[in-house]
Amino acid sequence: xxxxxxxxxxxxxxxxxxxGVSAPTIGTYIVQRRLSLLGDGLGHVAIAGVGLAxxxxxxxxxxxxxxxxxxxxxxxxLRQRGRATGDIGLAVLFYGGLAAGVLMASVAGQGAGGLSxxxxxxxxxxxxxxxxxxxxxxxxxxxxxxGLSPQLFAVCADEEFARVLGLPVRLYNYLIVVLAAATVTxxxxxVGLLLVSALMVIPVATAQNIFRGFWHGMxxxxxxxxxxxxxxxxxxxxADLAPGAxxxxxxxxxxxxxWPLSSILHRNHRRSSPRGRRxxxxxxxxxxxxxxx
Amino acid sequence: MTPLVxxxxxxxxxxxAPVLRDISAAVEPHQIVAVLGGNGSGKxxxxxxxxxxxxxxxxxxxxxxxxxxxxxGWSTIGYVPQRASVSMxxxxxxxxxxxxxxxxxxxxxxxxxxxxxxxxxxxxVGLTAEAGESFVHLSGxxxxxxxxxxxxxxxxxxxxxxxxxxxxDVAHQREIAAVLDSQREHMAILIVLHETEAMASIIxxxxxxxxxxxxxxxxxxxxAVAHRHEHEPPSRPPRIxxxxxxxxxNRHDREGER
Numbered sequence: 001x002x003x004x005x006x007x008x009x010x011x012x013x014x015x016x017x018x019x020g021v022s023a024p025t026i027g028t029y030i031v032q033r034r035l036s037l038l039g040d041g042l043g044h045v046a047i048a049g050v051g052l053a054x055x056x057x058x059x060x061x062x063x064x065x066x067x068x069x070x071x072x073x074x075x076x077x078l079r080q081r082g083r084a085t086g087d088i089g090l091a092v093l094f095y096g097g098l099a100a101g102v103l104m105a106s107v108a109g110q111g112a113g114g115l116s117x118x119x120x121x122x123x124x125x126x127x128x129x130x131x132x133x134x135x136x137x138x139x140x141x142x143x144x145x146x147g148l149s150p151q152l153f154a155v156c157a158d159e160e161f162a163r164v165l166g167l168p169v170r171l172y173n174y175l176i177v178v179l180a181a182a183t184v185t186x187x188x189x190x191v192g193l194l195l196v197s198a199l200m201v202i203p204v205a206t207a208q209n210i211f212r213g214f215w216h217g218m219x220x221x222x223x224x225x226x227x228x229x230x231x232x233x234x235x236x237x238x239a240d241l242a243p244g245a246x247x248x249x250x251x252x253x254x255x256x257x258x259w260p261l262s263s264i265l266h267r268n269h270r271r272s273s274p275r276g277r278r279x280x281x282x283x284x285x286x287x288x289x290x291x292x293x
Numbered sequence: 294m295t296p297l298v299x300x301x302x303x304x305x306x307x308x309x310a311p312v313l314r315d316i317s318a319a320v321e322p323h324q325i326v327a328v329l330g331g332n333g334s335g336k337x338x339x340x341x342x343x344x345x346x347x348x349x350x351x352x353x354x355x356x357x358x359x360x361x362x363x364x365x366g367w368s369t370i371g372y373v374p375q376r377a378s379v380s381m382x383x384x385x386x387x388x389x390x391x392x393x394x395x396x397x398x399x400x401x402x403x404x405x406x407x408x409x410x411x412x413x414x415x416x417x418v419g420l421t422a423e424a425g426e427s428f429v430h431l432s433g434x435x436x437x438x439x440x441x442x443x444x445x446x447x448x449x450x451x452x453x454x455x456x457x458x459x460x461x462d463v464a465h466q467r468e469i470a471a472v473l474d475s476q477r478e479h480m481a482i483l484i485v486l487h488e489t490e491a492m493a494s495i496i497x498x499x500x501x502x503x504x505x506x507x508x509x510x511x512x513x514x515x516x517a518v519a520h521r522h523e524h525e526p527p528s529r530p531p532r533i534x535x536x537x538x539x540x541x542x543n544r545h546d547r548e549g550e551r
Binding site: 164166213 | 345346367372382383384385391393402427443
């Protein structure tokens with residue numbers, strides 16, 4: 001357990017654990033909205049923030065947070081006004097953010113290589129100040145994403161119905177992308193900006209294979225994401241690998257294992273389910289029975 | 294008695310093209326009012342305008358006697374959208390119905406009374422046993438009943454439904470019609486329909502829209518036609534409402550000529 005005697009590893013483990021929990025939490029909403037690649041687009045915008053920080057000599061994490069949040073607000077504003085479809089908006093984010101980041105890093109004299117630690121994660125780059133920012137932002141993301149889960153679920157599942165309920169749908173849509181932007185940037189030190197989207201989507205898909213229901217799926221994805229993140233960080237220390245890549249590979253392994261598990265669970269469920277009686281059959285439904293009675 | 298919905302000289306354009314013109318109609322308490330018309334006639338646009346989901350360019354809409362712009366009693370209105378418009382994968386029946394109890398200023402988990410409301414709504418549509426099932430694993434008719442339960446869960450005074458029978462066979466349409474008929478003493482229902490067979494016997498009034506204009510506002514005169522259709526072989530495609538609507542209009546024209 002020598003890794004727990006090294007401050008940089010403790011910081012990396014704490015940051016990765018928080019990313020492993022918060023990324024799938026906000027990812028659950030993004031997957032429900034069928035915007036699974038939003039995290040990838042926001043990761044590319046954050047690269048522009050890192051490039052800007054390298055060029056100006058500012059701390060990369062706060063600048064990346066601000067730039068990524070502004071980019072997220074812009075893409076949601078365009079989406080809500082119908083000025084850009086989700087695909088086009090994400091494409092602009094992908095290429096514009098990446099190009100701007102590389103250009104500004106080049107101007108700073110670091111080139112694309114200077115961005116490497118931010119693109120794929122690094123165990124040694126997390127400073128104590130970075131950790132404070134990561135903890136604060138992660139706590140805010142988790143509190144809002146879990147505390148407002150009924151409202152955010154309603155908006156993601158059926159936006160028009162949520163509007164008829166009188167919910168502030170526009171506000172909640174902005175909140176979801178801002179939380180996603182904050183999550184992407186807080187995970188950039190450990191998972192990396194190019195790989196963080198995987199941590200937002202794959203644990204969610206894995207949990208949806210195993211658990212039934214939105215909230216069970218969200219809770220399951222948080223546990224799966226946490227295990228994948230911790231396994232990846234600790235494993236990368238011993239194997240001397242990029243932590244982000246290992247976290248994603250572990251997540252994919254869990255996803256692959258969830259398929260046979262899902263088949264077993266569904267088979268058992270079908271045996272014990274009342275749907276074995278198929279109540280959509282008019283002859284056996286309670287409504288029909290009531291009418292006959 | 295104040296109408297639950299009062300529309301006066303409503304004008305709606307979408308993308309600059311007029312869709313509804315000079316529509317005036319009302320929905321009274323405990324009435325079941327059907328909005329009929331062919332594809333693209335403006336049926337869905339009318340109810341979306343009434344619910345404030347799209348803006349209207351002219352005329353007035355009052356809800357419960359209050360101008361729509363200042364109306365705040367959305368909890369008194371239940372909404373059942375078209376099934377294709379919802380994204381419900383990895384979601385259980387109970388979760389979907391539970392989302393119907395939300396209000397703008399209500400936060401936190403469901404209270405016991407709200408859980409009982411959800412149970413009651415599931416019971417009304419006959420899906421208590423399926424409460425823990427995934428929505429996407431249900432049949433089309435069951436999915437529609439889930440959305441109806443979500444619309445009913447708050448005990449609304451007005452239930453607005455957009456083509457709830459789309460993709461649902463006639464037998465299940467009759468089941469849903471029975472559910473709606475059982476609720477009429479509690480609420481009025483404004484329902485967009487493409488087929489009237491299952492609902493014909495419980496519809497109080499029909500609003501027939503043709504090319505964006507109100508062509509008929511009165512009893513469902515095509516009732517006899519739709520009722521007779523029940524005895525036709527099941528393999529025959531269901532009679533679409535445009536035929537019923539044109540029958541109404543032709544009959545009115547003939548009566549006018551006399």
